[in-house]
Ligand SMILES: NC(=O)c1ccc[n+]([C@@H]2O[C@H](COP(=O)([O-])OP(=O)(O)OC[C@H]3O[C@@H](n4cnc5c(N)ncnc54)[C@H](O)[C@@H]3O)[C@@H](O)[C@H]2O)c1
């Protein structure tokens with residue numbers, strides 16, 4: 001339909017956040033969706049190849065983190081034959097999909113966004129709450145608002161990308177740029193912690209004409225399956241995104257070992273990303289081209305407080321950043337640097353008192369500020385890191401208790417350390433653990449250098465100060481310490497279209513999801529020059545005598 005006019009897309013804006021306050025229609029709608037889902041589980045999730053369910057019979061569980069004896073779903077682990085069928089099906093669909101006019105591709109993603117924020121809002125949130133342990137507010141941020149925003153803003157950014165055309169044409173010439181999809185298929189390997197990121201890791205390559213194989217996180221299988229279903233309902237041709245749950249190393253290796261592998265869109269831990277990059281590098285001789293590798297990975301995010309910072313709001317921002325979703329955002333705060341004057345003023349007591357007020361419980365009860373951690377390996381790892389910090393001389397200011405009898409619950413924990421290179425100041429924990437280092441007021445600049453050199457990561461960080469000169473110093477000295485840098489605000493909560501997200505160093509390739517940059521990575525530009533004037537003589541004037 002796009003061939004007879006150049007259409008304008010609708011105005012794109014962020015999805016308004018709903019409050020889920022008591023007695024609202026949204027609270028009731030979400031409660032009803034939760035009750036319905038709980039009455040129907042466990043769901044059975046197949047692989048979906050060319051739009052059709054494929055059941056291997058090898059059923060794997062996705063337990064609910066707040067109640068690990070019960071599964072949200074069981075899923076059919078994909079066999080090598082299923083993965084092969086997924087790749088073949090995607091490649092067969094490639095030509096028709098990349099020839100689909102832009103307006104039609106855009107319409108599919110605009111419709112998917114409306115399904116996410118309308119018809120499926122509560123169901124997708126309920127799946128994210130039960131399966132990934134989010135409370136209502138965190139599920140709203142993720143599965144409703146951010147996923148809707150990713151799909152809508154992708155349309156806006158791709159529209160702008162396609163409008164980027166050569167600025168000059170010589171007389172008798174028309175220069176054009178075509179943003180071709182990659183030659184082959186894109187593999188999306190997605191994390192457990194954001195339903196929206198799963199959708200975006202397939203959505204971003206697909207909207208520019210790529211075909212994808214989607215390997216979801218085992219711990220986010222059911223919500224990923226719903227997102228895939230929504231994309232199909234929105235009109236995505238059935239073979240464009242193939243859904244292959246199952247064993248991560250095997251499925252991923254099979255895809256990476258394929259000659260037509262053209263790109264990796266990964267979000268997850270630094271360690272897994274590095275291992276995949278190495279596998280890809282080892283395969284360079286078999287590929288048709290050089291695969292695009294996009295990976296957003298771990299973080300060790302900080303708040304730096306200047307002596308002029310406000311204690312009361314600074315503590316609130318720290319509690320939210322460190323403990324919402326039990327510290328399982330890649331952007332979560334895990335180390336803070338507080339000057340002695342503030343610490344011995346009221347920062348220490350306020351932080352202890354406020355941290356002790358943070359409630360932890362099942363995400364099905366709305367009153368809890370935060371819920372469980374995702375699973376047993378995470379629970380055991382976080383528990384042992386707290387023990388190690390204590391053994392190294394860390395003082396537990398709040399929390400420290402862990403209970404996995406029914407769900408994987410860890411009390412928000414605050415550790416005070418005298419060693420700025422102690423384990424919980426350096427390693428990514430991905431749990432509700434915040435470590436405090438108190439610095440001497442005179443050492444503000446040296447503390448900036450300490451923050452910059454303490455970890456291998458560079459994802460998010462914040463400076464809190466009421467002194468412009470201090471803000472300037474921190475912004476300069478911490479330039480490479482965070483890809484998302486906040487001034488007098490917490491280090492979590494980036495919004496699509498407002499704070500493009502991603503970090504460098506060990507935190508990833510920093511291709512900034514939620515911005516136009518990401519679409520350059522999944523396109524390969526072709527420059528086209530068309531000449532309208534036929535030459536009549538091969539000599540140039542300089543050849544004449
Ligand atoms: N920077 C960002 O934008 C961002 C966003 C979200 C999460 N994260 C990071 O993700 C991590 C948490 O997510 P996670 O626990 O899902 O990460 P993870 O690395 O364990 O898993 C990510 C994906 O890789 C797969 N995987 C795991 N092991 C694999 C292997 N050996 N071979 C192939 N695939 C494998 C998983 O099944 C999953 O699909 C944290 O480190 C967090 O910081 C980063």
Ligand SMILES: N[C@@H](CCC=O)C(=O)O
Pocket residue numbers: 193194328329330331491492493494495501
């Ligand atoms: N958008 C998120 C980051 C996602 C990582 O898990 C934030 O900034 O809080």
